[in-house]
Structure formats: structure tokens, C-alpha cells
Amino acid sequence: MRAAFPTPFLWGAAGSAHQTEGNNLASDFWALENRPGSPLPERSGDACDGYHRWREDLDIVRDLGLNAYRFSIEWARVEPVEGAFSQAELAHYRRLIDGCLERGLTPVVTLHHFTSPLWFQLAGGWLADGAVERFRRYVRAVVPILDGVEWVCTINEPNMLAMMANVLKRHESGEKRPELVAGALPPPDQPTADALIAAHKAAREELAGFKSGWTVANQNFEPVDGADAQCADWRFSREDQFLDAAAHDDFIGVQAYTRVQIGPDGALSVPDDARRTLTGWEFYPAALGNAVRHTAARIPGVPILVTENGIATGDDDERVEYTRGALAGLHAAMDDGADVRGYLHWSLLDNYEWGSWHATFGLVHVDRTTFARTVKPSARWFGDVARAGALDV
Ligand code: BGC
Numbered sequence: 001m002r003a004a005f006p007t008p009f010l011w012g013a014a015g016s017a018h019q020t021e022g023n024n025l026a027s028d029f030w031a032l033e034n035r036p037g038s039p040l041p042e043r044s045g046d047a048c049d050g051y052h053r054w055r056e057d058l059d060i061v062r063d064l065g066l067n068a069y070r071f072s073i074e075w076a077r078v079e080p081v082e083g084a085f086s087q088a089e090l091a092h093y094r095r096l097i098d099g100c101l102e103r104g105l106t107p108v109v110t111l112h113h114f115t116s117p118l119w120f121q122l123a124g125g126w127l128a129d130g131a132v133e134r135f136r137r138y139v140r141a142v143v144p145i146l147d148g149v150e151w152v153c154t155i156n157e158p159n160m161l162a163m164m165a166n167v168l169k170r171h172e173s174g175e176k177r178p179e180l181v182a183g184a185l186p187p188p189d190q191p192t193a194d195a196l197i198a199a200h201k202a203a204r205e206e207l208a209g210f211k212s213g214w215t216v217a218n219q220n221f222e223p224v225d226g227a228d229a230q231c232a233d234w235r236f237s238r239e240d241q242f243l244d245a246a247a248h249d250d251f252i253g254v255q256a257y258t259r260v261q262i263g264p265d266g267a268l269s270v271p272d273d274a275r276r277t278l279t280g281w282e283f284y285p286a287a288l289g290n291a292v293r294h295t296a297a298r299i300p301g302v303p304i305l306v307t308e309n310g311i312a313t314g315d316d317d318e319r320v321e322y323t324r325g326a327l328a329g330l331h332a333a334m335d336d337g338a339d340v341r342g343y344l345h346w347s348l349l350d351n352y353e354w355g356s357w358h359a360t361f362g363l364v365h366v367d368r369t370t371f372a373r374t375v376k377p378s379a380r381w382f383g384d385v386a387r388a389g390a391l392d393v
Contacts, residue, residue: 003331004390010106010342011386012068013061013363013379014308016113016156017077019351020050020057027076028121029114033355039171040355048349049371051092057348058099060364060375064383068106070307070344071096072113072156075120075138082119082134085141094145101148108307108344109146110153110215111139111203114161114354126165126195136202143206152210153253153307154203157217158196159242162188183219183260184267187237197245204249215253215307216242218291220284224261224268231262240298247299251341253307256291256326258284277322278312278359285322289329296338303339306330308346312359319363319378327385328393345382349373 018024023046033043050057061069077089100107112135116125120134128134139154146152155161163185170186204212219239223231246252258281261268270276275283288309295304311322323345334340350362357368363379366372385391 001393002390003328003393005331005334007389009389010068010108010305010344011389012066012070012106012108012342012344013064013348013382014070014108014344014346015050015057015348015351016072016110017074018044018047018072018113018115019347019353020048020071020349021074022047022049022051024074024076024115026080026117026119027074027115028118028125029354030076031118031121042352042356042358044352046371047352048366050349050351053371053373054096055099056373057364058103058105060373060379061105061348062103064363064375064379065387066383067104067386068108068342068344069100069348070108070110070153072110073142074115075112076115076117078141079117079138080119082117082123083137090142090145093142097145097149106151107149108151108153108305109149110156111142112154113156126161126192126199131195132198132202135199136206139203139206146210150211151251151305152207152212154200154207154212154214155196156215156253157255158193158200158214159188159238160217162190162193162196163238165189165192183217183221183238184269185238190237193241197242200245211250213246213249213251213253213302213305214242215255216246216295218254218256218287218295220256220259220287220290220294222259222261223263225263227262227264230264230266234262234266243295243298246302249302251303251305252295252299253305254288254291254295255306255308255346256287257309257311258282258287259290278314279353281312283311283318283322285325286329288326289333292330292333292338292340293336296333303341305341306343308344310346310361312353312361314360316376316378319376320381323378323382324391324393327391331391331393
């Protein structure tokens, strides 16, 4: 059977600045990676040298037959010192936007993808007085280079950021690293969540004329053993409050990879006999369709853009298997009425996975020394689906 997707539809691949550019020296995450006793096993270093090789990356995206590319602007480059905006870095990101437009690619621009300038963090991060206005000022500085851009994501996965704020607090107090599946993390630090919601609203005020929204990590919380009420609570703090904050946005970014089961005592570990990916998450392609259905039901009327979905695997056939299953689930959710405008695969490159190079999500392999790009068969398969606008299921 052939599952046809609507036209127009964004078919693309995604990445983020810190994970691909390299030498993001002025950011808080760089400081965390490089400090003595860092909890992170590996550094981003030169990353994929995407800062210099973006033309090659955009050529790959175009040649595969995709029509969209999601990337982020690095606040720490644009404003490395508080209040001092780098015109040269803004011009760099403008060239990247032009590079997309010249190749017929729709740019999907993220303004904040997990990292902040170190000065921002040292000044108290999202909890400091004035944090929201600092973010607004950065957004205001970026708006002039966004001419011709339609889709702007303000903040990537605010729910993960707010949960990680809690994890970092616990790490500082000597607790060991918790379960890595995002949805099994401790609840968000609520003041951080509130500040992020306020920052998102401030950014949207600056982004009149664009389609603006934010992207949420959808965890597919599933109740087991009758834990419906616990699951609803769990889901509200970690996911739904961030969806509710997007109820009047121009779109919502859905990002889904796996599921998390919630029992009467909280999140269950992935069973030993479950099929897992390189991140340790359960192999669960149905995550995407389920996440889209949940989002469509929670904030009806808000158009959905799948801003991330993919798998960390060393077996490229498995990437095709996973993505085929995810797209089939997406198509079924759309058949049932979900208003989905596009699908952006995570990730274009085998990029830095927040502390490790082990979990390879890429459609494209990157040599860690020469930075040579090698397109994987899964990328060609995905490009063929995009060109056809249809999937054989
Ligand atoms: C993030 C990406 C990350 C991916 C896989 C999302 O949480 O936005 O930066 O690499 O998932 O873990």
C-alpha cells in the first residue's frame, strides 16, 4: 500500500549549532564539557566542523531531494559578552539562511537549542531577574537577519531544559546520573519552566510576521497497572504544561523517539528483553504517531511540525526500519485528522550527542578527524520518500 502525504509538505533533516558547529567557546555547555571533573564523558571539540562546512551540508540536503533544513542560531556566538552583539556572527547565520533559500530549502530556524552563553548562566541563568528580557534582547538582535524565513522555533525542548536543571542540581549535590530516557528524569524545576514559558512568550512578541512556536520533547507516557492518575500527573509537569503554553502559537514542534511507561511508583525501566537503541531507549517507532495524536488532542487547532524524530543506531537498515514505522504512524495520525505540515528527521549528521559521540543519529556519517561526510543508504531511502511524497507500507 502507498501512503501519500499532502503537498506542500516539509521533508527535511535537522541539527543544532552546538552539536554540529564545533568550538562553541562562549557557551555554558562548552564550559561544562571542559571543566575538571565534568560529568560528560566526551567533549564537542570541533564537532562536525559545520561552522565551516555548512555549504556542503546544504548541498547534501538538496541533492537527497529534501526541501527543508532545521538548524539553530547560537546565542553564545551572537552575544558572547552581555550586550555585545557580533555583527560578523549574525552575518554568518544570514549566509546560512541565504544558502538554504538559494538551494530551494525551507529554513526552520531555532533560536535556542539547549545552550546559552556562559555569561548568561553565570548571571543566574533562567532564574535570574531579567533573564526573560535578556532572551528578548537576543531575539530582537536576530530578527533583522530572518528576512525570508517562515518557521522560527523559539526554544528547543523547554521541558528537557527544565528537567535537566533539576538533574544538574542533583548532580552538584552528589547524586549519581539518573536513568537516561528523558521522560524518566525527575520533574522539571518549576521556576525554570515558568521562566522558559515567559521567555517563549516574549520571543513570540518579537517575532510578529513569522510562524513562531516551540518544540516539545514528547515522551509518550503510557500508564501500566492502572496508574492512569499517576501517569496524567507525570505527563502534566513534564510535557502538557509546555504544550498548553503553545495553545495560541502558529505551530507546535513535535519531537518523539520512544515511550516511557508509568506504573503506580513512577517510571518503569526499559525491560531487559526490550529492543534498544544506542541511547538505551526502547526501539519504538510508534512513538511519533502517538505523540502527534496526543499533541493534536491537547492543543487542537495548532498546526504540527515534526521537528525531530530518528534513531541512534550503528545499523543503517535499522534506521530505515525505524523511520518507515514512524512515518507510517505519522500518516495514520494524519488520516485521523492531525494537521501536520512536515517531517524533519533527526539528524542530518552524526553529531555530538550532549556528552558523547557514541549515539549516531545521522543520515550522514562524519569522519571524526577529516570531517568528510558520507551519505548513508538510509539518507537516500529517505530522500526517495521525500521526492515521491509517499511511503510504501
Ligand atoms: C534534542 C537533540 C538530541 C536528540 C536526541 C532531542 O532531545 O533536541 O539535541 O540530540 O533529542 O537525543
